[in-house]
Amino acid sequence: MKALRTRGLGIGQIAARTGLAVSAIRYYESEGLVTPDRSPGGTRQFARSDIRRLSFVMIAQGLGFSIAEIRTALASLPDKRTPTKSDWARLSEDFRQVLDARIAQMQALRSRLDGCIGCGCLSLDTCALYNSEDRAAQRGAGPRYLMGESPGVD
Amino acid sequence: MKALRTRGLGIGQIAARTGLAVSAIRYYESEGLVTPDRSPGGTRQFARSDIRRLSFVMIAQGLGFSIAEIRTALASLPDKRTPTKSDWARLSEDFRQVLDARIAQMQALRSRLDGCIGCGCLSLDTCALYNSEDRAAQRGAGPRYLMGESPGVD
DNA sequence: TTACGATGTGAAGTGGGCTTTAGATCAAAC
DNA sequence: GTTTGATCTAAAGCCCACTTCACATCGTAA
Numbered sequence: 001m002k003a004l005r006t007r008g009l010g011i012g013q014i015a016a017r018t019g020l021a022v023s024a025i026r027y028y029e030s031e032g033l034v035t036p037d038r039s040p041g042g043t044r045q046f047a048r049s050d051i052r053r054l055s056f057v058m059i060a061q062g063l064g065f066s067i068a069e070i071r072t073a074l075a076s077l078p079d080k081r082t083p084t085k086s087d088w089a090r091l092s093e094d095f096r097q098v099l100d101a102r103i104a105q106m107q108a109l110r111s112r113l114d115g116c117i118g119c120g121c122l123s124l125d126t127c128a129l130y131n132s133e134d135r136a137a138q139r140g141a142g143p144r145y146l147m148g149e150s151p152g153v154d
Numbered sequence: 155m156k157a158l159r160t161r162g163l164g165i166g167q168i169a170a171r172t173g174l175a176v177s178a179i180r181y182y183e184s185e186g187l188v189t190p191d192r193s194p195g196g197t198r199q200f201a202r203s204d205i206r207r208l209s210f211v212m213i214a215q216g217l218g219f220s221i222a223e224i225r226t227a228l229a230s231l232p233d234k235r236t237p238t239k240s241d242w243a244r245l246s247e248d249f250r251q252v253l254d255a256r257i258a259q260m261q262a263l264r265s266r267l268d269g270c271i272g273c274g275c276l277s278l279d280t281c282a283l284y285n286s287e288d289r290a291a292q293r294g295a296g297p298r299y300l301m302g303e304s305p306g307v308d
Numbered sequence: 309t310t311a312c313g314a315t316g317t318g319a320a321g322t323g324g325g326c327t328t329t330a331g332a333t334c335a336a337a338c
Numbered sequence: 339g340t341t342t343g344a345t346c347t348a349a350a351g352c353c354c355a356c357t358t359c360a361c362a363t364c365g366t367a368a
Contacts, residue, residue: 164345165344165345166344176344176345180345180346180347195345195346196345196346196347197345197346198345198346
């Protein structure tokens with residue numbers, strides 16, 4: 001075999017292939033989501049598999065996961081070695097469960113809406129949404145619980 | 155009929171009943187999500203129906219809607235008059251459609267995950283998630299599109 | 309070798325969604 | 339009337355996820 005000549009991808013190439021801004025990729029590195037090599041001169045040298053990593057970051061972001069949560073999820077991938085098919089499959093399976101939970105939650109809310117808001121009572125202390133631990137309900141230092149007024153009037 | 159003696163609820167009472175922080179409620183007022191009356195002395199006098207309004211804000215927040223989007227949704231409610239059952243029902247119906255769309259999107263992603271990430275290719279240029287217009291995929295000035303590397307290697 | 313675009317760094321700026329602070333006023337109980 | 343806690347405003351601060359800026363270096367093509 002010949003020596004490996006692939007010098008890695010530059011940040012601009014990664015940006016082009018993922019659609020991320022160069023500054024975002026640098027930010028993600030600062031947050032530990034990717035750990036590119038460096039050339040002798042100091043420029044970042046990304047592996048091709050980093051495109052996949054960053055794609056995952058984008059998807060998870062879109063689903064409302066925070067950087068910290070994504071970092072945790074990515075921690076199950078190998079640091080040094082290129083992730084294998086089964087590395088990704090495992091991550092995917094974990095993710096699928098989160099999605100399942102979130103879908104179930106939204107469906108619960110949807111039917112609640114008909115029952116609570118739709119009927120005009122909006123007494124949501126029993127609402128499945130707010131009794132869950134979903135992160136979406138925990139943004140910032142926001143609302144912790146939710147009480148409706150008593151049904152009937154107003 | 156007797157004159158209406160209900161002097162409205164104070165911000166502290168609203169906070170207690172919704173679980174929101176007093177500061178958050180004031181912030182929501184500054185954003186136009188609620189428009190309480192004022193007492194002669196200047197303190198806010200909320201209607202009982204404002205609890206419902208704020209509950210809606212909290213739910214929508216939990217689902218990832220921005221203040222601006224929530225303001226738009228709430229615009230369909232009467233400003234002066236107390237919202238009726240059918241006012242809320244209409245709002246609820248609109249909301250239900252958004253939820254339906256979002257649920258469908260997540261389900262699409264879930265099956266994509268098995269097909270794309272699960273298999274190790276992660277070529278998501280055809281992914282339903284990123285071809286949608288959902289707000290969740292538009293946070294900040296982030297990612298616009300998503301390209302995977304060609305399947306097979308890595 | 310000279311350019312010139314791509315990339316590097318650190319620091320500051322941005323926008324969303326609130327919270328905190330400071331100092332003043334209100335409102336209800338005593 | 340006095341006190342005490344609730345509420346008021348404006349302004350500043352905070353966290354997140356980035357972007358923008360300013361200025362230095364890299365790297366490659368001519």
